[in-house]
Amino acid sequence: MPQSLSTDDYQTSPSGNRRTVREIVEAEIFIRQSNSQLFRATLSDLSVAGFRMTSYTHLDRKKPVFIRLPGIQTLSADIKWVDHEEYGCEFANELHPAVLEHLVVRLREFG
Numbered sequence: 001m002p003q004s005l006s007t008d009d010y011q012t013s014p015s016g017n018r019r020t021v022r023e024i025v026e027a028e029i030f031i032r033q034s035n036s037q038l039f040r041a042t043l044s045d046l047s048v049a050g051f052r053m054t055s056y057t058h059l060d061r062k063k064p065v066f067i068r069l070p071g072i073q074t075l076s077a078d079i080k081w082v083d084h085e086e087y088g089c090e091f092a093n094e095l096h097p098a099v100l101e102h103l104v105v106r107l108r109e110f111g
Contacts, residue, residue, distance in 0.1 A: 020047040023100070027107040029053065030068040033060060038068070043107065048100050050077060050090040065089055070106045072099065 022045040030038045031053070041055040051067070059065060061079045065087075068074050077089035095103070 020049045022047040022052070023104045025104060025107040027110070031055065032066050033063045044086075046100065046104060046107070048091075048095045048097055050080070050088065052086060052088050054085050055087060056085055059087060064092070069103055070110065072103070 024045050025043055027043045028040055029043045031041045032038045039055075039057050041053045041057075044052040044054065053067075059079060059082075061082060065077050065079060066074050067077060067089075075095075076092040078092065079087050080090050081088040
């Protein structure tokens with residue numbers, strides 16, 4: 001059974017606000033910001049609205065992040081909060097719930 005976290009269970013953003021259920025995943029992903037090369041990060045959770053990741057490469061909070069996930073096009077997201085190497089990001093366009101479900105299965109299989 002997939003492990004999900006609800007608003008009440010999961011309070012990691014500085015504001016503690018959650019609009020959607022986040023699925024726990026642990027997978028290496030590739031990200032970039034404008035005018036930079038791809039680099040690795042670790043995805044911690046994923047929802048239709050966004051994700052949390054760990055990146056040891058400093059990211060500019062003012063620039064969008066482009067994330068590559070298996071089997072779908074590159075997605076754009078804005079950094080909403082930072083806590084040391086952890087980043088909370090919101091997708092520019094929310095994922096369809098079926099796409100989220102597909103991604104969670106793939107990331108858990110190959111992550």
